[in-house]
Amino acid sequence: MHASWVEAALIGGGAIVGWYATHRWRVSGAPAPRGPSSDYLEGLNYLVNEQPDRAVEAFLRAVAVDRDTVETQFALGALFRRRGEVDRAIRVHQNLIARETLEPAFREQASYALAQDYLRAGLYDRAEKLLLELAEGGTYRIAALKDLSSIYELERDWDKAIAIHHKLARIGRTDHPTAIAHYHCEIAEAALAAGELDRAEQHLDMARAEQKRFPRAMLLAADLAIVRKDPADAVRLLRSVPLQSPQLAGEVLPRLVRALTAAGREADLAALLGDLAGDGKDVADAIAHAAILAGALSAPALLALARDYVGREPAVAETVAALLPEGVPDEATLRRLCAALRRQALRAPRFRCGNCGFSAASFFWQCPGCKSWDTLKPLTPSDLAGRPPGAAR
Numbered sequence: 001m002h003a004s005w006v007e008a009a010l011i012g013g014g015a016i017v018g019w020y021a022t023h024r025w026r027v028s029g030a031p032a033p034r035g036p037s038s039d040y041l042e043g044l045n046y047l048v049n050e051q052p053d054r055a056v057e058a059f060l061r062a063v064a065v066d067r068d069t070v071e072t073q074f075a076l077g078a079l080f081r082r083r084g085e086v087d088r089a090i091r092v093h094q095n096l097i098a099r100e101t102l103e104p105a106f107r108e109q110a111s112y113a114l115a116q117d118y119l120r121a122g123l124y125d126r127a128e129k130l131l132l133e134l135a136e137g138g139t140y141r142i143a144a145l146k147d148l149s150s151i152y153e154l155e156r157d158w159d160k161a162i163a164i165h166h167k168l169a170r171i172g173r174t175d176h177p178t179a180i181a182h183y184h185c186e187i188a189e190a191a192l193a194a195g196e197l198d199r200a201e202q203h204l205d206m207a208r209a210e211q212k213r214f215p216r217a218m219l220l221a222a223d224l225a226i227v228r229k230d231p232a233d234a235v236r237l238l239r240s241v242p243l244q245s246p247q248l249a250g251e252v253l254p255r256l257v258r259a260l261t262a263a264g265r266e267a268d269l270a271a272l273l274g275d276l277a278g279d280g281k282d283v284a285d286a287i288a289h290a291a292i293l294a295g296a297l298s299a300p301a302l303l304a305l306a307r308d309y310v311g312r313e314p315a316v317a318e319t320v321a322a323l324l325p326e327g328v329p330d331e332a333t334l335r336r337l338c339a340a341l342r343r344q345a346l347r348a349p350r351f352r353c354g355n356c357g358f359s360a361a362s363f364f365w366q367c368p369g370c371k372s373w374d375t376l377k378p379l380t381p382s383d384l385a386g387r388p389p390g391a392a393r
């Protein structure tokens with residue numbers, strides 16, 4: 001049995017609530033409650049000793065003997081939810097709320113606990129209703145707003161997510177400052193797909209008003225420019241993205257090729273890439289890595305970047321030096337090497353979240369694991385080999 005939920009149930013549902021309840025009664029001058037029943041203490045003891053089934057039995061006995069012990073009910077509700085017995089947690093919290101004599105602070109706590117049960121059960125409409133009430137003010141206001149934000153992100157209800165983000169921003173409690181710009185980009189992306197170009201543009205403007213030079217908005221603005229037959233503007237927008245965010249090279253490269261092709265300027269690719277690569281090795285390597293992964297090395301300029309990359313990327317360079325001490329001799333060998341790197345990369349996850357470590361085969365703006373924005377980065381061969389960046393060659 002895992003210790004984590006046992007600890008959380010103990011801390012979250014039992015000890016703190018018990019202390020809080022006792023403390024509150026003392027502060028308010030109301031008669032002090034009776035001490036915890038022996039069954040309750042026995043239940044806690046079982047929890048500590050990782051015997052959750054016996055803990056539940058003891059807690060149920062405690063509730064049966066003393067139905068007024070609020071803290072026991074909270075501990076029990078939290079325990080049920082942690083065990084995945086959400087129906088029972090819901091019943092416990094609903095019973096608490098139904099008590100006419102329940103203090104307002106406990107009623108609020110029970111409402112929030114019930115909302116957590118509904119979230120856990122996937123009953124988002126019921127959770128939303130409770131959370132909207134709690135978000136009006138009080139102890140659980142910020143927590144409720146954050147939960148609402150998660151629900152709207154999950155349901156892709158971006159208008160509502162934007163409204164909640166504004167409320168959190170007003171009280172200075174946004175966890176993800178760029179989230180709102182992403183919400184506008186999500187709306188713009190859908191509008192673009194539906195051919196609603198003006199609506200797409202409006203939301204891209206709003207995204208950039210929230211976050212100046214927001215890379216995702218630049219990429220979408222480039223898509224919009226291509227649809228509007230203004231490839232030169234698309235190239236201008238795309239040109240600035242890798243400098244700011246080299247990790248987005250994989251998003252930039254195909255768009256850049258599309259924009260140049262639309263403008264009849266395929267020949268400019270070499271100069272543009274040279275220009276970008278001149279801004280630093282990070283940018284050059286990110287572009288080369290993206291080109292190798294996409295299998296897009298037909299342009300000589302990209303092949304040249306790939307040649308530099310295989311000589312510089314620590315894990316690849318080590319293999320190359322062992323097998324080809326004189327370096328990569330010719331184009332055919334370089335292409336075979338890049339094809340092998342691509343096959344290897346496609347077998348492994350290509351992106352990893354810097355926040356929670358979630359790995360994915362494709363790119364996400366929002367991590368599917370921890371729901372953070374902008375935390376997925378491409379994995380290089382050195383990352384996959386477990387080498388620290390810049391390790392000796």
Ligand SMILES: [Zn+2]
Pocket residue numbers: 353354355356357358367368369370371372375
């Ligand atoms: Zn994550």
